[in-house]
Amino acid sequence: MSEKQKKRLIPAIKGTKDILPQDIRKWQKVEAVTKKTFELYGYREIRTPIFEATELFEKGTGQTTDIVIKEMYTFTDKGGRSLTLRPEYTPSVVRSIIEKRLYLQPQPLRVYFMGPMFRYDKPQKGRYRQFHQVDIEVFGEKDPAIDAEIVEMADALFKKLKVTDTEVLVNSVGCRRCRPAYHKELRRKAEQAGERLCADCQKKIMTNPLRIFDCKVKTCREASKGFPEITDYLCPECEEHFSKFCSYLDLYGIDYRREPRLVRGLDYYTKTTFEIVSSRLGAQDAILGGGRYDDMMKDFGGPDICGIGFAMGLERFISVVPFTEKKEKFIYLACLGDRAKRAGMELARYLRRDGVECLIEYKERSLKSQMSRADKLGAAWVLIIGEDEVKKGLYQLKEMATGMQRECSREEIMKIIQESS
RNA sequence: GUGAGCGUAGCUCAACUGGUCAGAGCAUCGGACUGUGGAUCCGAAGGUUGGGGGUUCGAGACCCCUCGCUCACCCCA
Numbered sequence A: 001m002s003e004k005q006k007k008r009l010i011p012a013i014k015g016t017k018d019i020l021p022q023d024i025r026k027w028q029k030v031e032a033v034t035k036k037t038f039e040l041y042g043y044r045e046i047r048t049p050i051f052e053a054t055e056l057f058e059k060g061t062g063q064t065t066d067i068v069i070k071e072m073y074t075f076t077d078k079g080g081r082s083l084t085l086r087p088e089y090t091p092s093v094v095r096s097i098i099e100k101r102l103y104l105q106p107q108p109l110r111v112y113f114m115g116p117m118f119r120y121d122k123p124q125k126g127r128y129r130q131f132h133q134v135d136i137e138v139f140g141e142k143d144p145a146i147d148a149e150i151v152e153m154a155d156a157l158f159k160k161l162k163v164t165d166t167e168v169l170v171n172s173v174g175c176r177r178c179r180p181a182y183h184k185e186l187r188r189k190a191e192q193a194g195e196r197l198c199a200d201c202q203k204k205i206m207t208n209p210l211r212i213f214d215c216k217v218k219t220c221r222e223a224s225k226g227f228p229e230i231t232d233y234l235c236p237e238c239e240e241h242f243s244k245f246c247s248y249l250d251l252y253g254i255d256y257r258r259e260p261r262l263v264r265g266l267d268y269y270t271k272t273t274f275e276i277v278s279s280r281l282g283a284q285d286a287i288l289g290g291g292r293y294d295d296m297m298k299d300f301g302g303p304d305i306c307g308i309g310f311a312m313g314l315e316r317f318i319s320v321v322p323f324t325e326k327k328e329k330f331i332y333l334a335c336l337g338d339r340a341k342r343a344g345m346e347l348a349r350y351l352r353r354d355g356v357e358c359l360i361e362y363k364e365r366s367l368k369s370q371m372s373r374a375d376k377l378g379a380a381w382v383l384i385i386g387e388d389e390v391k392k393g394l395y396q397l398k399e400m401a402t403g404m405q406r407e408c409s410r411e412e413i414m415k416i417i418q419e420s421s
Numbered sequence B: 001g002u003g004a005g006c007g008u009a010g011c012u013c014a015a016c017u018g019g020u021c022a023g024a025g026c027a028u029c030g031g032a033c034u035g036u037g038g039a040u041c042c043g044a045a046g047g048u049u050g051g052g053g054g055u056u057c058g059a060g061a062c063c064c065c066u067c068g069c070u071c072a073c074c075c076c077a
Helices: A003-007 A021-040 A054-060 A066-070 A090-099 A144-160 A179-196 A199-207 A209-214 A218-225 A236-252 A314-320 A338-353 A367-377 A387-392 A410-420
Strands: A051-053 A073-076 A082-085 A109-118 A130-139 A166-172 A270-278 A286-292 A307-313 A331-335 A358-360 A381-385 A395-399 A405-408
Touching: A021 A109, A021 A144, A021 A314, A051 A054, A051 A090, A054 A066, A054 A082, A054 A090, A090 A109, A090 A130, A090 A307, A130 A144, A130 A314, A144 A166, A144 A236, A144 A270, A144 A286, A144 A307, A166 A236, A179 A199, A179 A209, A179 A218, A199 A209, A209 A218, A236 A270, A286 A314, A307 A314, A331 A338, A331 A367, A338 A358, A338 A381, A338 A387, A338 A410, A367 A381, A381 A387, A381 A410, A395 A410, A405 A410
Parallel strands: A331 A358, A331 A381
Antiparallel strands: A051 A082, A073 A082, A109 A130, A130 A307, A166 A270, A270 A286, A286 A307, A381 A395, A395 A405
Protein backbone atom coordinates (compact mmCIF):
# COMPACT_ATOMS: atom_id res chain seq x y z
CA MET A 1 0.00 0.00 0.00
CA SER A 2 1.38 3.40 -0.96
CA GLU A 3 1.61 6.38 1.40
CA LYS A 4 -1.15 8.02 -0.55
CA GLN A 5 -3.50 5.11 -0.17
CA LYS A 6 -2.72 4.83 3.51
CA LYS A 7 -3.64 8.45 4.04
CA ARG A 8 -6.88 8.43 2.11
CA LEU A 9 -9.69 8.40 4.55
CA ILE A 10 -12.53 5.99 4.39
CA PRO A 11 -15.74 7.97 3.99
CA ALA A 12 -19.22 7.16 5.24
CA ILE A 13 -21.28 5.12 2.80
CA LYS A 14 -23.38 7.08 0.35
CA GLY A 15 -26.85 7.73 1.64
CA THR A 16 -25.93 7.23 5.30
CA LYS A 17 -25.81 9.90 7.97
CA ASP A 18 -24.00 10.28 11.26
CA ILE A 19 -26.24 11.55 14.00
CA LEU A 20 -23.86 13.77 15.93
CA PRO A 21 -23.80 14.70 19.63
CA GLN A 22 -25.16 18.16 18.80
CA ASP A 23 -28.26 16.61 17.22
CA ILE A 24 -28.81 13.66 19.49
CA ARG A 25 -30.93 15.44 22.10
CA LYS A 26 -33.61 16.08 19.53
CA TRP A 27 -33.60 12.46 18.44
CA GLN A 28 -33.77 11.26 22.01
CA LYS A 29 -36.64 13.57 22.78
CA VAL A 30 -38.64 12.56 19.74
CA GLU A 31 -38.00 8.91 20.45
CA ALA A 32 -39.00 9.28 24.10
CA VAL A 33 -42.23 11.17 23.37
CA THR A 34 -43.10 8.72 20.63
CA LYS A 35 -42.61 5.67 22.85
CA LYS A 36 -44.55 7.27 25.67
CA THR A 37 -47.43 8.07 23.34
CA PHE A 38 -47.61 4.57 21.93
CA GLU A 39 -47.46 3.03 25.39
CA LEU A 40 -50.49 5.16 26.33
CA TYR A 41 -52.46 3.28 23.71
CA GLY A 42 -51.29 -0.10 24.95
CA TYR A 43 -48.45 -0.73 22.52
CA ARG A 44 -45.38 -2.67 23.59
CA GLU A 45 -42.02 -2.66 21.89
CA ILE A 46 -40.87 -5.54 19.72
CA ARG A 47 -37.37 -5.87 18.26
CA THR A 48 -36.54 -8.23 15.45
CA PRO A 49 -33.29 -8.84 13.54
CA ILE A 50 -31.99 -6.28 11.13
CA PHE A 51 -31.77 -8.88 8.37
CA GLU A 52 -34.13 -11.61 7.30
CA ALA A 53 -34.41 -14.24 4.58
CA THR A 54 -34.75 -12.41 1.27
CA GLU A 55 -37.84 -14.47 0.58
CA LEU A 56 -39.66 -12.84 3.47
CA PHE A 57 -39.70 -9.47 1.74
CA GLU A 58 -40.27 -10.91 -1.71
CA LYS A 59 -43.40 -12.52 -0.40
CA GLY A 60 -44.46 -9.93 2.13
CA THR A 61 -43.58 -6.62 0.54
CA GLY A 62 -44.46 -7.93 -2.90
CA GLN A 63 -42.71 -8.97 -6.09
CA THR A 64 -44.06 -6.05 -8.09
CA THR A 65 -42.95 -3.33 -5.70
CA ASP A 66 -39.97 -1.12 -6.43
CA ILE A 67 -38.64 -1.97 -2.99
CA VAL A 68 -38.23 -5.62 -3.92
CA ILE A 69 -37.39 -5.10 -7.58
CA LYS A 70 -34.57 -2.60 -7.18
CA GLU A 71 -34.04 -1.31 -3.67
CA MET A 72 -33.03 -4.19 -1.45
CA TYR A 73 -29.64 -4.71 0.14
CA THR A 74 -29.41 -8.40 -0.56
CA PHE A 75 -26.35 -10.56 0.00
CA THR A 76 -25.36 -14.17 0.38
CA ASP A 77 -23.86 -15.21 3.68
CA LYS A 78 -21.12 -17.77 4.16
CA GLY A 79 -23.67 -20.51 4.49
CA GLY A 80 -25.08 -19.68 1.06
CA ARG A 81 -28.30 -18.14 2.41
CA SER A 82 -29.79 -15.15 0.63
CA LEU A 83 -30.32 -12.46 3.24
CA THR A 84 -31.70 -8.94 3.01
CA LEU A 85 -31.29 -5.93 5.26
CA ARG A 86 -34.88 -5.02 6.11
CA PRO A 87 -36.30 -2.39 3.74
CA GLU A 88 -39.45 -2.13 5.84
CA TYR A 89 -40.70 -3.61 9.05
CA THR A 90 -44.11 -5.18 8.63
CA PRO A 91 -43.01 -8.54 7.16
CA SER A 92 -40.53 -9.02 10.01
CA VAL A 93 -43.18 -8.39 12.63
CA VAL A 94 -45.67 -10.70 10.97
CA ARG A 95 -43.01 -13.38 10.72
CA SER A 96 -42.21 -13.03 14.40
CA ILE A 97 -45.84 -13.07 15.51
CA ILE A 98 -46.49 -16.27 13.62
CA GLU A 99 -43.24 -17.96 14.57
CA LYS A 100 -43.50 -17.15 18.27
CA ARG A 101 -47.27 -17.74 18.37
CA LEU A 102 -47.87 -14.28 19.77
CA TYR A 103 -51.35 -14.39 18.25
CA LEU A 104 -52.31 -16.72 21.09
CA GLN A 105 -52.16 -13.72 23.38
CA PRO A 106 -55.32 -11.66 23.88
CA GLN A 107 -56.14 -9.70 20.75
CA PRO A 108 -55.84 -7.09 19.50
CA LEU A 109 -52.10 -7.31 19.83
CA ARG A 110 -50.38 -3.95 19.65
CA VAL A 111 -46.67 -3.64 19.00
CA TYR A 112 -44.31 -0.86 18.06
CA PHE A 113 -40.75 -0.62 16.92
CA MET A 114 -38.01 1.89 16.14
CA GLY A 115 -34.88 1.30 14.13
CA PRO A 116 -32.91 1.56 10.92
CA MET A 117 -34.18 0.42 7.52
CA PHE A 118 -32.19 0.01 4.34
CA ARG A 119 -33.11 0.80 0.78
CA TYR A 120 -30.77 1.16 -2.16
CA ASP A 121 -32.30 4.35 -3.51
CA LYS A 122 -30.65 7.43 -4.88
CA PRO A 123 -30.40 9.80 -1.93
CA GLN A 124 -32.17 13.13 -1.93
CA LYS A 125 -33.89 15.36 0.60
CA GLY A 126 -35.73 13.16 3.08
CA ARG A 127 -34.47 9.96 1.56
CA TYR A 128 -31.46 7.97 2.65
CA ARG A 129 -30.12 4.48 2.17
CA GLN A 130 -30.08 3.86 5.86
CA PHE A 131 -32.96 5.67 7.46
CA HIS A 132 -34.99 5.22 10.59
CA GLN A 133 -38.58 4.28 10.98
CA VAL A 134 -41.00 4.14 13.83
CA ASP A 135 -43.51 1.44 13.17
CA ILE A 136 -46.71 0.30 14.85
CA GLU A 137 -48.84 -2.73 14.08
CA VAL A 138 -52.13 -4.04 15.45
CA PHE A 139 -53.22 -7.62 14.90
CA GLY A 140 -56.66 -9.12 15.30
CA GLU A 141 -58.94 -6.12 15.25
CA LYS A 142 -61.37 -5.87 12.35
CA ASP A 143 -63.32 -2.89 13.65
CA PRO A 144 -62.60 0.30 11.68
CA ALA A 145 -62.43 2.02 15.06
CA ILE A 146 -58.87 0.76 15.28
CA ASP A 147 -58.08 2.29 11.89
CA ALA A 148 -59.27 5.60 13.26
CA GLU A 149 -57.48 5.04 16.56
CA ILE A 150 -54.08 4.72 14.97
CA VAL A 151 -54.61 7.83 12.87
CA GLU A 152 -55.73 9.64 16.01
CA MET A 153 -52.65 8.37 17.82
CA ALA A 154 -50.40 9.70 15.06
CA ASP A 155 -52.26 12.98 15.19
CA ALA A 156 -51.80 13.14 18.98
CA LEU A 157 -48.09 12.51 18.59
CA PHE A 158 -47.77 15.28 16.03
CA LYS A 159 -49.60 17.67 18.30
CA LYS A 160 -47.47 16.76 21.31
CA LEU A 161 -44.35 17.58 19.37
CA LYS A 162 -45.94 20.70 17.92
CA VAL A 163 -45.66 19.61 14.32
CA THR A 164 -47.85 21.74 12.12
CA ASP A 165 -48.50 22.19 8.39
CA THR A 166 -49.47 18.57 7.93
CA GLU A 167 -52.40 16.97 6.19
CA VAL A 168 -54.02 13.58 6.69
CA LEU A 169 -54.93 11.75 3.48
CA VAL A 170 -57.16 8.68 3.54
CA ASN A 171 -58.39 6.13 1.06
CA SER A 172 -59.62 2.58 0.76
CA VAL A 173 -58.05 0.20 -1.72
CA GLY A 174 -60.72 -2.47 -1.28
CA CYS A 175 -60.16 -6.15 -0.67
CA ARG A 176 -59.63 -9.33 -2.62
CA ARG A 177 -63.32 -9.56 -3.35
CA CYS A 178 -63.89 -6.11 -4.79
CA ARG A 179 -60.52 -5.15 -6.14
CA PRO A 180 -60.38 -7.59 -9.07
CA ALA A 181 -63.49 -6.09 -10.66
CA TYR A 182 -62.06 -2.64 -10.18
CA HIS A 183 -58.68 -3.63 -11.56
CA LYS A 184 -60.34 -5.14 -14.58
CA GLU A 185 -62.24 -1.95 -15.27
CA LEU A 186 -59.18 0.17 -14.58
CA ARG A 187 -57.08 -1.91 -16.96
CA ARG A 188 -59.73 -1.64 -19.61
CA LYS A 189 -59.75 2.16 -19.33
CA ALA A 190 -55.97 2.30 -19.21
CA GLU A 191 -55.68 0.22 -22.34
CA GLN A 192 -58.14 2.51 -24.06
CA ALA A 193 -55.94 5.46 -23.13
CA GLY A 194 -53.13 3.73 -25.03
CA GLU A 195 -50.40 6.09 -26.16
CA ARG A 196 -51.47 8.82 -23.83
CA LEU A 197 -49.87 6.87 -21.01
CA CYS A 198 -46.10 6.86 -20.59
CA ALA A 199 -44.02 3.73 -21.05
CA ASP A 200 -43.84 3.16 -17.31
CA CYS A 201 -47.58 3.31 -16.97
CA GLN A 202 -47.99 0.93 -19.87
CA LYS A 203 -46.13 -1.59 -17.77
CA LYS A 204 -48.17 -0.78 -14.69
CA ILE A 205 -51.35 -1.75 -16.56
CA MET A 206 -50.37 -5.37 -16.15
CA THR A 207 -48.36 -5.29 -12.94
CA ASN A 208 -50.17 -2.84 -10.66
CA PRO A 209 -52.62 -0.51 -12.41
CA LEU A 210 -53.39 1.37 -9.17
CA ARG A 211 -50.00 2.97 -9.39
CA ILE A 212 -50.84 4.71 -12.64
CA PHE A 213 -52.47 7.31 -10.38
CA ASP A 214 -49.09 8.01 -8.83
CA CYS A 215 -47.55 9.00 -12.13
CA LYS A 216 -46.51 12.61 -12.42
CA VAL A 217 -46.23 12.71 -16.19
CA LYS A 218 -48.70 15.32 -17.38
CA THR A 219 -50.33 13.24 -20.08
CA CYS A 220 -50.79 10.37 -17.65
CA ARG A 221 -52.39 12.69 -15.13
CA GLU A 222 -54.75 13.95 -17.81
CA ALA A 223 -55.56 10.50 -19.05
CA SER A 224 -56.08 9.06 -15.59
CA LYS A 225 -58.63 11.74 -14.73
CA GLY A 226 -61.30 9.77 -16.50
CA PHE A 227 -60.30 6.50 -14.88
CA PRO A 228 -62.65 4.91 -12.38
CA GLU A 229 -61.87 5.39 -8.72
CA ILE A 230 -61.61 2.50 -6.33
CA THR A 231 -64.09 3.99 -3.90
CA ASP A 232 -66.85 3.56 -6.48
CA TYR A 233 -66.14 -0.16 -6.71
CA LEU A 234 -65.93 -1.14 -3.06
CA CYS A 235 -67.94 -4.17 -1.98
CA PRO A 236 -70.56 -3.52 0.74
CA GLU A 237 -68.21 -4.66 3.47
CA CYS A 238 -65.32 -2.42 2.35
CA GLU A 239 -67.74 0.41 1.73
CA GLU A 240 -69.09 0.17 5.26
CA HIS A 241 -65.62 -0.17 6.71
CA PHE A 242 -64.46 2.97 4.95
CA SER A 243 -67.47 5.07 5.85
CA LYS A 244 -67.24 4.03 9.49
CA PHE A 245 -63.53 4.77 9.51
CA CYS A 246 -64.24 8.27 8.23
CA SER A 247 -67.06 8.81 10.72
CA TYR A 248 -64.74 7.85 13.58
CA LEU A 249 -62.18 10.35 12.33
CA ASP A 250 -64.97 12.92 12.38
CA LEU A 251 -65.74 11.87 15.93
CA TYR A 252 -62.13 12.57 16.91
CA GLY A 253 -62.33 15.90 15.12
CA ILE A 254 -59.44 15.06 12.86
CA ASP A 255 -59.17 16.98 9.63
CA TYR A 256 -58.56 14.69 6.73
CA ARG A 257 -58.93 14.62 2.99
CA ARG A 258 -60.25 11.69 1.01
CA GLU A 259 -57.72 11.00 -1.69
CA PRO A 260 -59.06 8.29 -3.99
CA ARG A 261 -55.75 8.33 -5.81
CA LEU A 262 -53.74 7.68 -2.71
CA VAL A 263 -52.09 4.40 -3.43
CA ARG A 264 -49.66 2.69 -1.19
CA GLY A 265 -46.80 1.33 -3.25
CA LEU A 266 -46.89 -1.88 -1.32
CA ASP A 267 -48.84 -4.86 -2.55
CA TYR A 268 -50.31 -6.04 0.69
CA TYR A 269 -52.70 -3.27 1.62
CA THR A 270 -56.43 -3.92 1.88
CA LYS A 271 -59.24 -1.51 2.76
CA THR A 272 -57.86 1.47 4.66
CA THR A 273 -54.73 3.33 3.55
CA PHE A 274 -53.56 6.71 4.78
CA GLU A 275 -50.69 9.12 4.78
CA ILE A 276 -49.67 12.20 6.69
CA VAL A 277 -47.83 14.66 4.49
CA SER A 278 -46.03 17.86 5.40
CA SER A 279 -45.86 20.98 3.30
CA ARG A 280 -42.54 21.77 4.93
CA LEU A 281 -40.64 18.91 3.35
CA GLY A 282 -39.42 18.71 -0.22
CA ALA A 283 -40.65 16.31 -2.84
CA GLN A 284 -40.57 13.46 -0.33
CA ASP A 285 -43.38 14.87 1.74
CA ALA A 286 -44.87 11.77 3.37
CA ILE A 287 -43.89 11.65 7.02
CA LEU A 288 -46.08 8.72 7.84
CA GLY A 289 -47.91 6.14 5.82
CA GLY A 290 -49.80 2.97 6.49
CA GLY A 291 -52.87 0.88 6.10
CA ARG A 292 -54.63 -2.37 6.67
CA TYR A 293 -53.25 -5.71 5.51
CA ASP A 294 -55.83 -8.33 6.33
CA ASP A 295 -54.35 -11.14 4.27
CA MET A 296 -50.66 -11.08 5.08
CA MET A 297 -50.74 -13.32 8.13
CA LYS A 298 -52.72 -15.95 6.27
CA ASP A 299 -50.48 -15.65 3.21
CA PHE A 300 -47.47 -16.31 5.39
CA GLY A 301 -48.97 -19.59 6.50
CA GLY A 302 -50.21 -18.24 9.80
CA PRO A 303 -53.74 -17.96 11.14
CA ASP A 304 -56.27 -15.75 9.39
CA ILE A 305 -55.74 -12.68 11.52
CA CYS A 306 -56.06 -9.18 10.18
CA GLY A 307 -53.46 -6.49 10.64
CA ILE A 308 -53.06 -2.75 10.37
CA GLY A 309 -50.18 -0.40 10.98
CA PHE A 310 -48.15 2.55 9.90
CA ALA A 311 -44.53 3.53 9.49
CA MET A 312 -43.15 6.95 10.17
CA GLY A 313 -39.87 8.23 8.71
CA LEU A 314 -37.87 9.56 11.65
CA GLU A 315 -35.52 11.76 9.63
CA ARG A 316 -38.49 13.40 7.93
CA PHE A 317 -40.43 13.73 11.16
CA ILE A 318 -37.52 15.12 13.13
CA SER A 319 -36.82 17.68 10.44
CA VAL A 320 -40.24 19.27 11.07
CA VAL A 321 -40.26 19.00 14.88
CA PRO A 322 -39.43 22.33 16.49
CA PHE A 323 -36.83 21.98 19.19
CA THR A 324 -34.73 24.10 21.48
CA GLU A 325 -32.08 22.32 23.41
CA LYS A 326 -32.09 22.61 27.16
CA LYS A 327 -28.54 22.81 28.43
CA GLU A 328 -27.49 20.46 31.17
CA LYS A 329 -25.94 22.13 34.18
CA PHE A 330 -22.53 20.85 35.04
CA ILE A 331 -19.48 21.78 37.06
CA TYR A 332 -15.98 22.17 35.70
CA LEU A 333 -13.12 21.39 38.06
CA ALA A 334 -10.14 23.65 37.40
CA CYS A 335 -7.06 22.17 38.98
CA LEU A 336 -3.77 23.94 39.58
CA GLY A 337 -0.90 21.56 40.05
CA ASP A 338 -0.56 17.87 40.63
CA ARG A 339 -1.84 17.75 44.20
CA ALA A 340 -4.89 19.75 43.19
CA LYS A 341 -5.48 17.41 40.29
CA ARG A 342 -5.50 14.41 42.61
CA ALA A 343 -7.89 16.19 44.96
CA GLY A 344 -10.05 17.10 41.99
CA MET A 345 -10.22 13.52 40.80
CA GLU A 346 -11.48 12.43 44.21
CA LEU A 347 -13.95 15.28 44.33
CA ALA A 348 -15.31 14.45 40.89
CA ARG A 349 -15.89 10.88 41.98
CA TYR A 350 -17.70 12.10 45.07
CA LEU A 351 -19.94 14.46 43.07
CA ARG A 352 -20.75 12.04 40.27
CA ARG A 353 -21.73 9.34 42.72
CA ASP A 354 -24.65 11.54 43.68
CA GLY A 355 -25.61 12.48 40.17
CA VAL A 356 -23.69 15.70 39.61
CA GLU A 357 -22.24 16.03 36.12
CA CYS A 358 -18.55 16.98 36.29
CA LEU A 359 -15.76 17.72 33.91
CA ILE A 360 -12.23 17.81 35.23
CA GLU A 361 -9.21 19.32 33.57
CA TYR A 362 -6.27 16.93 33.46
CA LYS A 363 -3.89 19.05 31.44
CA GLU A 364 -1.63 21.61 33.13
CA ARG A 365 -3.21 24.89 32.09
CA SER A 366 -3.25 28.39 33.46
CA LEU A 367 -6.34 29.20 35.49
CA LYS A 368 -7.25 31.74 32.85
CA SER A 369 -7.14 29.12 30.18
CA GLN A 370 -9.23 26.77 32.27
CA MET A 371 -11.84 29.45 32.95
CA SER A 372 -12.01 30.16 29.29
CA ARG A 373 -12.51 26.51 28.48
CA ALA A 374 -15.18 26.14 31.14
CA ASP A 375 -17.04 29.05 29.59
CA LYS A 376 -16.84 27.64 26.10
CA LEU A 377 -17.99 24.24 27.25
CA GLY A 378 -20.98 25.86 28.92
CA ALA A 379 -20.20 25.02 32.55
CA ALA A 380 -22.68 26.39 35.08
CA TRP A 381 -20.00 26.46 37.77
CA VAL A 382 -16.25 26.29 38.00
CA LEU A 383 -14.61 24.84 41.06
CA ILE A 384 -11.14 26.19 41.59
CA ILE A 385 -8.78 23.75 43.26
CA GLY A 386 -5.28 24.95 44.13
CA GLU A 387 -2.71 24.24 46.83
CA ASP A 388 -4.47 26.37 49.46
CA GLU A 389 -7.85 24.81 48.78
CA VAL A 390 -6.47 21.31 49.07
CA LYS A 391 -4.88 22.17 52.42
CA LYS A 392 -8.05 23.72 53.81
CA GLY A 393 -10.47 21.28 52.23
CA LEU A 394 -12.44 24.34 51.10
CA TYR A 395 -12.75 25.23 47.44
CA GLN A 396 -13.66 28.31 45.41
CA LEU A 397 -17.02 27.71 43.74
CA LYS A 398 -17.81 30.21 41.03
CA GLU A 399 -21.20 30.55 39.40
CA MET A 400 -20.48 31.41 35.80
CA ALA A 401 -23.70 33.23 34.97
CA THR A 402 -23.39 35.72 37.83
CA GLY A 403 -19.67 35.64 38.46
CA MET A 404 -20.35 35.14 42.17
CA GLN A 405 -17.77 33.12 43.99
CA ARG A 406 -17.62 31.66 47.49
CA GLU A 407 -15.60 29.24 49.52
CA CYS A 408 -17.29 25.87 50.01
CA SER A 409 -16.73 22.47 51.51
CA ARG A 410 -17.54 19.53 49.30
CA GLU A 411 -20.84 18.99 51.11
CA GLU A 412 -21.80 22.60 50.47
CA ILE A 413 -20.90 22.25 46.79
CA MET A 414 -23.15 19.23 46.51
CA LYS A 415 -25.98 21.05 48.23
CA ILE A 416 -25.74 24.16 46.05
CA ILE A 417 -25.70 22.20 42.84
CA GLN A 418 -28.48 19.84 43.76
CA GLU A 419 -30.69 22.72 44.90
CA SER A 420 -30.20 24.60 41.66
CA SER A 421 -31.39 21.80 39.42
C1' G B 1 -31.56 3.80 -12.81
C1' U B 2 -32.38 9.13 -15.38
C1' G B 3 -31.54 14.50 -15.20
C1' A B 4 -29.68 19.26 -13.31
C1' G B 5 -26.46 22.13 -10.11
C1' C B 6 -22.15 21.97 -7.10
C1' G B 7 -17.12 20.17 -4.94
C1' U B 8 -10.96 25.63 -2.46
C1' A B 9 -8.66 24.94 5.53
C1' G B 10 -13.42 22.07 10.75
C1' C B 11 -17.35 26.07 9.00
C1' U B 12 -18.68 30.38 5.58
C1' C B 13 -16.40 32.10 1.41
C1' A B 14 -12.20 35.00 -1.78
C1' A B 15 -8.60 34.31 -5.98
C1' C B 16 -10.62 39.44 -13.11
C1' U B 17 -11.04 36.54 -19.30
C1' G B 18 -5.76 30.19 -17.39
C1' G B 19 0.00 34.04 -15.29
C1' U B 20 3.14 35.20 -7.03
C1' C B 21 -3.75 32.74 -6.24
C1' A B 22 -3.32 29.12 -2.34
C1' G B 23 -6.06 33.77 0.96
C1' A B 24 -9.69 36.00 4.70
C1' G B 25 -13.31 35.73 8.57
C1' C B 26 -15.29 32.42 12.20
C1' A B 27 -13.94 28.18 15.05
C1' U B 28 -9.42 25.61 17.49
C1' C B 29 -4.83 26.09 20.43
C1' G B 30 -1.24 29.41 22.73
C1' G B 31 0.41 34.23 24.46
C1' A B 32 -0.24 39.43 26.13
C1' C B 33 -2.80 38.67 31.63
C1' U B 34 2.12 32.09 34.87
C1' G B 35 -5.01 32.08 40.77
C1' U B 36 -10.07 33.79 37.62
C1' G B 37 -14.32 33.17 31.67
C1' G B 38 -17.17 36.13 27.89
C1' A B 39 -13.99 41.85 25.02
C1' U B 40 -9.38 43.36 22.48
C1' C B 41 -4.60 42.60 20.34
C1' C B 42 -0.62 39.19 18.76
C1' G B 43 0.82 34.42 17.17
C1' A B 44 0.47 29.16 15.85
C1' A B 45 -1.70 25.23 13.60
C1' G B 46 -4.80 23.86 9.69
C1' G B 47 -5.05 22.71 2.04
C1' U B 48 -0.89 17.87 -2.53
C1' U B 49 -7.85 23.43 -4.41
C1' G B 50 -12.59 15.58 -3.91
C1' G B 51 -9.48 11.91 -6.91
C1' G B 52 -7.15 10.52 -11.73
C1' G B 53 -5.78 11.76 -16.60
C1' G B 54 -5.34 15.54 -20.60
C1' U B 55 -4.53 20.56 -23.07
C1' U B 56 -0.69 24.46 -21.99
C1' C B 57 5.56 27.50 -21.12
C1' G B 58 1.96 27.73 -17.00
C1' A B 59 -4.59 25.03 -14.33
C1' G B 60 -8.13 25.92 -8.37
C1' A B 61 -9.91 27.91 -12.97
C1' C B 62 -10.40 24.72 -19.61
C1' C B 63 -11.49 19.30 -21.47
C1' C B 64 -12.40 13.95 -20.29
C1' C B 65 -13.17 10.13 -16.64
C1' U B 66 -14.31 9.01 -11.69
C1' C B 67 -16.06 9.75 -6.65
C1' G B 68 -19.02 12.59 -3.50
C1' C B 69 -22.78 16.27 -2.13
C1' U B 70 -27.50 18.75 -3.21
C1' C B 71 -32.11 18.87 -5.63
C1' A B 72 -35.68 16.78 -8.92
C1' C B 73 -37.73 12.28 -11.61
C1' C B 74 -38.92 7.17 -10.34
C1' C B 75 -40.54 5.29 -5.70
C1' C B 76 -41.31 5.75 -0.71
C1' A B 77 -41.02 6.88 5.40
